[in-house]
Amino acid sequence: AFFLSWPGQPLPSGPLEALASLKALGFPVNAPVAALSPDGQFTPVQRHALEMLNCRGVSYATLAPLVEEQTLQRPTLDWDIDGLVFKVDALALREELGATEHHPRWAVAYKFESPQGETKVEEITVQVGRTGRVTPVARVAPVVVGGSTITFVTLHNQGFIEGLELNIGDVVSISRRGDVIPAVERVVEKLTPGTWQFPDFCPACGSCLRKEGAHAFCPQPDCPDQKRFRLIFFAGKDQMDIENLGPETVDTLISLGLVNDPADFFTCDYDKLLDVPGFGPKKVDLIRAGVEKARKQPFVRVLTSLGIPDLGPKLAQLLIESGLKNYLALRDALENRAEELINLPGVGERTVESLKLGLLKPSVNRLIEKLTRAGLVMEAQSPRGPENTAFAGTVWCVTGSFEKFQPRALAEEEILKRSGRVVSAVSGATTHLLAGSGAGSKLQKAQSLGVSVVSEQDFLTALTQQRIPGQGVSS
Ligand SMILES: [Zn+2]
Missing domain, CATH: 3.40.50.10190 (BRCT domain)
Structure with missing residues (x-):
């Protein structure tokens, strides 16, 4: 944003004139792509500004070719753009048009279409996440869309697949929405009759899947896939941040039977890794150092690393600040004083219900006990020592x-x-x-x-x- 003042002169009628004046004064400016008028005619002042800015003045009829031209030029730009914005130039007219509750009436955005590609769905698998949610994923013949090769595309849930009437073997069009996440847009060529159906059983543990809303869940907490993702989550950067203990190492620890729940990270014998190709003494020492560092993580981290739905860093901090400084205090509040929790800012009945569901589980109770025995920080420390009130009231x-x-x-x-x-x-x-x-x-x-x-x-x-x-x- 900038402010302009022209002592003794009329203010510029709009950004076009203002930018031209700035450029004349030697400022670097980012000129608009083009200026449009109904018939391509401009006043002498406007024409002067356009000349100054090296900017084209064209008629409304040129709009479509202009958009096409800009779409083609997009890959050659040094920066990423996702569309064009059309603005009324005259400030007086902007004033008159005003704004709705959401946006000004004098500007409108044109979004480029997402880059698209066509490919064949080779396989549909389901993945079980750490919360038990089961997500169908399509493996497609590798296809380049918007500069990157896509092999896997999420299909969200059964409803999404039914909306597409998709089956394995069909040819689909894939886009990268917001130019990032690949998404199946539609079936282009239906080569397999019928629609792919969700399995009835968890592919990882064989439990009967349960439907909750649009999604399917594996109800078995000991499900190996859930366990694996819970362990990876716990050690992850945004949780306990156990350095040098990434997903591959977690997989190795699981396959050796060394780690079954997160507390095992802090007690298992890492020397057993030395027998595994690729794990030298130096690497194992680094893992151990990462574990020792993580053992000192504050309670708020331990709490959020449990992966309880809704219990993110913000809520965990809020609960701790409200005086619930350890698991026992939290459990007591959830069991006996839930109304007080509902009254905390940003906490509602639904949040308290999901905290109850998550934190009061016997398995979580057992895990907390194990983590305590493993020497983790299980109580929030006051940021300062006991409060000094010697000068209170002064x-x-x-x-x-x-x-x-x-x-x-x-x-x-x-x-x-x-x-x-x-x-x-x-x-x-x-x-x-x-x-x-x-x-x-x-x-x-x-x-x-x-x-x-x-x-x-x-x-x-x-x-x-x-x-x-x-x-x-x-x-
Ligand atoms: Zn399962």
């Missing part, structure tokens, strides 16, 4: 210069540490003025208002005695 202003407190913010820090308040100007609410040498108008004002004036020496004494200057020793 309001300080600090002025002048000091021998021991340079800069004087150091003195202010001492006041804040003792629960006093610090203000920048003396007023009727000020209780103390800490006056160093060279104190001027603030000292006079304090004296006229009857505010206690404290010297550096008295202040130092008050700090060591932990009492408000001019008052008796507080207990």
Whole structure:
């Protein structure tokens, strides 16, 4: 954003003129692609601006070819764009058009179509996530869309597949929506009759799948795939951040039978890895170092790493700040005082229900016990020690210069540490003025208002005695 002013001259009628003036003054500007008018005619002032900006002035009839041209030029640009924006130039007209609740009426965006490609669905598999949700995924013949090769595309759920009437062997068109996530847009050529059907049983553990809303879930908590993803999640960067312990190492630990639940990361014998090709002593030492570092992660991390639905870092922090500093306190609150939790900001009935469902499970209870025995931090620490309230209720202003407190913010820090308040100007609410040498108008004002004036020496004494200057020793 920028502000322009033209002393003694009329303001530019719109961005076009403003940009031209800026360019004339030597500023680098990003000129529009083109200016459009109904018949391609422009006023002399506008024509001058267009010339200055090296910008084309064209008629509305040129709009379609212009969009086509820009679409073709897109890959040659040095930056990524996802569309074009058309704006009314005249500021007066913008004013008149105004805005709806959501957007101005004087600008409209044209989004380029997502890059697309056609390919054949070779296989549909289902993946079981750490929460048990089962997601169908299509493996397709590799196809390049928007510059990257796509082999796997999520199919979300049975409803999505039915909407497409998709089956294995069909030719589909694939786009990269927002140019990132590949998505199946439609079946282009139906080569296999019928629609692919979800399996009735979990491919990982054979349990009968359960439908919840649009999605299918594996109800077996011991399901090997769920377990695997829970372990990978727990060790992941945004959770316990166990360095040097990525998915491949987790898989190796599982296959050796060393790790069954997250607590095992902290107790298992990593020397057993030395027998596995690719795991030298150096690598194993790095893994152990990562585990030791993670063992000291704060409780809020431990809590969110459990992967309880809805229990992210924000909610975990909120619960801890509300005084629920360990698992027992959380469990007690969920079991006996759920209404209090519902009243926390941003926490509703639904959230509390999913916390109950997640945290009160016997399996989570057992895991918490194991993690405690493994020496993890299972209680949130107060950020400071016990609160020092020696100066509680006092309001300080600090002025002048000091021998021991340079800069004087150091003195202010001492006041804040003792629960006093610090203000920048003396007023009727000020209780103390800490006056160093060279104190001027603030000292006079304090004296006229009857505010206690404290010297550096008295202040130092008050700090060591932990009492408000001019008052008796507080207990
Ligand atoms: Zn399963």
